[in-house]
């Protein structure tokens with residue numbers, strides 16, 4: 157029984173919320189996450205954009221839209237979905253629909269031919285014609301019609317099989333193309349968002365659901381098209397049934413409606429739990445990643461963290477399992493009841509048809525046609541209704557994807573940007589700049605007023621958390637200040653084109669990325685457009701002292717770095733750092749920023765790197781962040797920060813002579829070496 161199958165499917169499906177399962181399967185989301193949903197919160201999709209603490213209302217809210225109207229409302233996502241599928245490949249979409257239409261009409265035709273065959277056989281029996289042998293009978297021509305009908309049914313069966321295979325083929329091709337196109341779109345959109353967005357937990361949850369939607373969507377596509385196909389088949393059966401016995405249709409609906417409502421209800425619950433448990437699911441992902449990945453293995457082993465991680469995973473997953481199990485059991489119980497009602501409806505109809513056949517109102521062929529039509533209709537309608545409610549569930553997930561696409565970055569270029577000054581004449585001026593990270597109470601920097609003069613090397617010094625990196629992020633407009641302004645050559649940074657600004661700044665952050673790419677590509681990321689310019693890459697490597705590191709690699713510049721891919725070679729912390737510094741030279745920007753670039757370098761390398769940096773940044777503006785005074789003292793000027801504010805400015809000698817905060821820090825470090 158189909159209903160039973162569908163409902164029983166929800167049993168094993170409860171495990172699908174685990175990310176590894178969800179990533180690969182079809183129709184996952186609709187039957188995942190069953191559990192203790194906090195139901196009854198009805199929020200239309202457009203209302204899922206509550207005011208955000210800082211940004212005035214662009215953030216989607218973390219409350220699931222659960223009312224029936226919202227669930228049906230989520231179906232509004234289906235047309236844009238179809239449009240997107242169409243845009244992926246109009247040809248495959250048309251092929252899919254045409255093949256499905258043909259496939260949809262075959263069942264009723266086949267069944268009708270079956271009825272004709274039975275009627276013909278009964279007719280032959282009733283005619284009483286008996287011939288001695290099969291050949292005589294064949295020759296008599298009495299069996300001609302029967303043969304033709306059998307041949308027709310055989311052809312229909314062959315065509316149905318072939319069409320079924322073609323439909324699956326086109327489905328899988330289209331799904332893959334669509335999943336690829338949407339993944340690209342997801343990456344493109346994620347790239348356009350503000351850094352702030354990635355630090356927001358709600359946004360990360362949404363991104364997580366959107367990513368899952370991309371993985372699970374292929375199921376949605378065949379489901380949606382399959383629904384359309386089923387619908388056509390249903391209409392064709394219903395017409396046949398209606399012609400013979402309209403009252404059967406009524407009986408059918410009575411048997412089906414409860415099952416449909418039940419499915420709708422439980423699908424919504426599943427979605428609610430899936431929605432609510434997104435943070436925990438991400439935590440599970442994270443725990444599994446930390447507990448079983450090459451990057452963390454070293455530390456996890458030496459700290460003996462395995463048990464801690466496993467216990468935490470177990471507890472969390474157990475809680476989710478319990479929530480899922482509860483709903484799955486209820487779903488199965490109610491599903492059992494609804495299926496029984498459906499079966500009852502079927503046998504009532506069967507009895508009626510049999511009775512009328514016995515009275516001579518229907519032929520035996522009619523009896524088989526009607527009872528089979530009724531049974532097929534019931535199965536199809538059940539799957540259609542269940543599918544429809546699953547579709548509504550899927551559409552809710554689709555909402556995550558589309559609403560993720562609706563998030564707009566706040567930091568963007570002006571409509572008519574000012575040309576970037578080449579060369580920079582005055583420099584960058586901070587005027588009373590204050591900034592608080594989203595959701596943070598404390599100001600990361602405040603009342604900052606200073607100038608980064610064109611052509612100077614400025615060092616930023618201060619204890620951990622003093623605000624040094626934040627200044628760099630503000631300079632490259634990864635964030636905009638909450639107070640005050642930053643001017644470049646007298647004009648606010650926001651008046652310049654964002655791309656132009658960032659391409660004129662070369663920042664190497666302390667937590668730079670170790671790309672699992674080739675050595676040459678690891679340097680080329682500094683100016684990715686020039687990745688084929690080997691001369692430029694080699695020059696950059698030579699300047700940052702990375703050339704020695706690369707020379708020792710078995711495949712030189714072609715060497716894959718990191719251990720993620722076969723044949724990859726890992727580097728030491730300092731070696732990675734030299735590669736990262738080469739990116740700054742590769743970038744060749746008028747403003748270079750090195751955020752603690754030498755922390756992992758040995759003393760000789762550090763000296764070498766900085767001598768070169770000083771020479772090579774001649775005529776360029778540079779910012780160096782470092783805790784090592786041997787590095788800092790090479791700067792033209794030093795900005796000393798404490799708790800987000802500038803406390804001193806001057807050259808090394810001036811600051812030491814002043815005997816203030818800098819002199820104190822310097823003395824502390826110097827004492828450490830004595």
Ligand SMILES: Nc1ncnc2c1ncn2[C@@H]1O[C@H](COP(=O)(O)OP(=O)(O)OP(=O)(O)O)[C@@H](O)[C@H]1O
Pocket residue numbers: 355593594596599600618619620621622623624625626627
């Ligand atoms: N993404 C963030 N979200 C919230 N707060 C942050 C974030 N990044 C930094 N902060 C906070 O802002 C303040 C300044 O941080 P910043 O990274 O600028 O310090 P720093 O001087 O570079 O420190 P360090 O020497 O440790 O690198 C700190 O209090 C820090 O906790």
